[in-house]
Amino acid sequence: MDVDIAEIAFYFTIVAFVFWETISPRRVLLQPTWLRWFNHFLLFLLNSFIYRWLAVGAFVVSDWYLAVQPWGLLNWLPLDDISLFIIGFLALDFWAYIKHRLFHAVPMLWRLHRVHHSDLDIDVFTSFRAHPAAMLVDNGLSIAFYYLLGTSPELILTYIAVVSCYDLFTHANIKIPAPIESLLSRLLITPDKHRVHHSIDYKEGNSNYSTIFVCWDKLFNTYTPEPALGVDAEVVGVKGFNGATEVWLPAMLSQPFRAASSSPVSTAKPQTTDTP
Ligand SMILES: [Zn+2]
Ligand SMILES: [Zn+2]
Secondary structure (H helix, E strand, O other), rough: HHHHHHHHHHHHHHHHHHHHHHHOOOOEEOOOOHHHHHHHHHHHHOOOOOHHHHHHHHHOOOHHHHHHHHHHHHHHOOOOOHHHHHHHHHHHHHHHHHHHHHHHHHHHHHHHHHHOOOOOOOOHHHHHHHOOHHHHHHHHHHHHHHHOOOOOHHHHHHHHHHHHHHHHHOOEOOOOOHHHHHOOOOEOOHHHHHHHHHHHOOHHOOOOOOOOOOHHHHHHHHOOOOOOOOOOOOOOOOOOOOOOOOOOOHHHHHHHHOOOOOOOOOOOOEEOOOOO
């Protein structure tokens, strides 16, 4: 996929979901919108620089990668290009699931990934909320898998482009009609399903790890269809890191190196608009 087209699609998707969130929000946000957008946008700019440099600039289009790519596992399968593309796409999504579980299971990685989970609201800008060090580790693990599989640069760029837009969708604070949500969630992770993963409840927060296809959670028994309190009353965040100041960029960057706050757990309950 052409990088320029992918970028245009990404920015168009942001605008589309922000518009959708404005006219038909799923929940009323606890924090001022301008504060969330300002800080998460700064983090987005910082991460974009790292992401481009590492994933696209240095590896995906490098001569070195192209030279060793034909030796990867996928290229040994006696399949046509379309079958290889589909299997490769599914494999990259499976690897995203495995990486996500690692970020929760390994204490050092959880400290980095916790920054994403400590958002007190979930909207399209939550998808930008990733610590730069988490991005580095995440991209490093992705690149190792590209080498193992020998995925084509076209497949890698397509998956990155699709995931970038899909992340915006799964974090969007949008109201989706119940029949459509029900239909989509049979195959895919939807915003309601990903919000379960952001629950302050430990068990719920350790479920629904899938990025695009929900089958990985169902296969490995980590699927939670709904939060115990219900979608409307679910509280998101991380205990000990749920103060109002966690939205600021310096707090996001320093959080992995800080201990949990002893301040009481926020009792603020999200308000919701009508259920879909
Ligand atoms: Zn997570
Ligand atoms: Zn998330």
